[in-house]
Amino acid sequence: MYSTLFFLLTFFSYRTGGNRPFNGRGPFGLGLDLDLDLSTVVRRVDPRFLSVTIDASLASQERFMLLLRSQRIRTLTKALSPAFLRFGGTRQDFMVFSPQSSQQPDADGSCSRVELSWWLEQKLKEEWIQHQLILLKEDQQKQYHRIQFTELTVDELNSFSSCSGLDLIFGMNALLRNTDNSWNSSNARSLLQYCESKQYKISWELGNEPNSYEKKAGIRVDGYQLGLDFSHLRKILSESKLYQDAGLYGPDVGQPHSHRVDLLKSFLQGGADAIDACTWHHYYVNGRDTSLDDFLDPEVLDTLAVKTNEVLEKVEQESPGKAVWLGETSSAYGGGALGLSDTFVSGFMWLDKLGLGARLGLEVVMRQVLLGSGSYHLIDDNLDPLPDYWLSLLYKKLVGPEVLNVSDSGRNKRVRLYLHCANRKSYARGAVVLLWMNLGRKLARISLPDLIANSTVDTFVLQSDQLGEEGLESRSVQLNGVLLKMVDNKTLPDLSGARLPAAGHLKLPAYSLGFFVFLEARASACS
Missing domain, CATH: 3.20.20.80 (Glycosidases)
Incomplete structure (x- = not known):
């Protein structure tokens, strides 16, 4: 409970309200201005896009x-x-x-x-x-x-x-x-x-x-x-x-x-x-x-x-x-x-x-x-899920098959972004999901365009259980500050996002990756 509350308080502090201009520089490193198109589906993948293998060695x-x-x-x-x-x-x-x-x-x-x-x-x-x-x-x-x-x-x-x-x-x-x-x-x-x-x-x-x-x-x-x-x-x-x-x-x-x-x-x-x-x-x-x-x-x-x-x-x-x-x-x-x-x-x-x-x-x-x-x-020798399993599970829950266009100001090569319609089994029509990752050791900030700046956001931030470069080789992962692990052999943990109000900017913690779902994006391509 404490770790969840700490994450929410921290993440709220990472947001800046309104549409105030941002000069792209400061104590948090480079900022990125997003440009996106919510009117056109540029690709459509199979609903089974993320699939898995069992090696014949078994x-x-x-x-x-x-x-x-x-x-x-x-x-x-x-x-x-x-x-x-x-x-x-x-x-x-x-x-x-x-x-x-x-x-x-x-x-x-x-x-x-x-x-x-x-x-x-x-x-x-x-x-x-x-x-x-x-x-x-x-x-x-x-x-x-x-x-x-x-x-x-x-x-x-x-x-x-x-x-x-x-x-x-x-x-x-x-x-x-x-x-x-x-x-x-x-x-x-x-x-x-x-x-x-x-x-x-x-x-x-x-x-x-x-x-x-x-x-x-x-x-x-x-x-x-x-x-x-x-x-x-x-x-x-x-x-x-x-x-x-x-x-x-x-x-x-x-x-x-x-x-x-x-x-x-x-x-x-x-x-x-x-x-x-x-x-x-x-x-x-x-x-x-x-x-x-x-x-x-x-x-x-x-x-x-x-x-x-x-x-x-x-x-x-x-x-x-x-x-x-x-x-x-x-x-x-x-x-x-x-x-x-x-x-x-x-x-x-x-x-x-x-x-x-x-x-x-x-x-x-x-x-x-x-x-x-x-x-x-994805599953270790003790049959426990590894970090890439939890990432795959969140992808399945959040990401739809329709691919949309997104680009950024390109000043930070260690921030990588992709945009899809949100999975309609989890979200209403018109919602979009931003897939993102920050490969760098500094926190990064993205400036949201008017198209989505006024939307409520469900945030799913994945980080190692040990912050900093030392945690990159950990076999455990946290979602919004909570360690992910199975409840029992038949039960997975709750994978709900942290819901945040509309704001003009979002920040990406160092060495983190995840998903932002914009609930009121009203994307015509996703309707």
């Missing part, structure tokens, strides 16, 4: 799939609906479906029934922590072993996604090859046959980062052949009564870099008609040699625009109008950067990617990873 020992029965995980995941749930990653191309008639008890029963006992959950969590050391060694040595999975993996994924309200995308193995290097679809047919017999609603991918097949498996597949493979899979799906209209996404190529661009181009020339959206992967930095400064560097964040525009241009050339998704993305590749990708500072990269990606024209962004190996997860 199935490397099939017993770990039982973690998806955890009530805690299901509570956290359901709160992110609507979203896609992608099951894939490096190890999907080493997974082979091996059906067994002696099946374990079905996981697709009542969603209200929690089937994972506390003692088994604890045992699996402890074993998973140890197993990740094996996975890490395989990644470092790039020596991967064939993974056999049964109906259990598919059952658990279907139960988890359907009970959580997410749309499942299953990544098939593309490294099963015939002697002529064409894709061998026999194992995929077996998987599809089982899924159809169970009436599972699933969309599909084929392969993960084909540009790296030679490095990780000694197999080279060019874009032309990959296009033929996807066309082959589309034909198989079209012969299925259940999956004839199912989504098919690919090629999940790595971000543009020399031959990867050529692979994407040649793939689209032959396989664009087979896919519903073109997917690619993006990471800012190498998790093995990055630094705290990288996570706060505006120039590093700006590299997303360069790569995205390159992909969008290539797709528009080869397949005009085709949707483009980030099929896998996070802060740092190589499993993330321990102590950075899983801490508060990661939120700057994540929120900027959501804001900038939507503005540039990406329709879906899939966060690596909800659950899996590495250091970039």
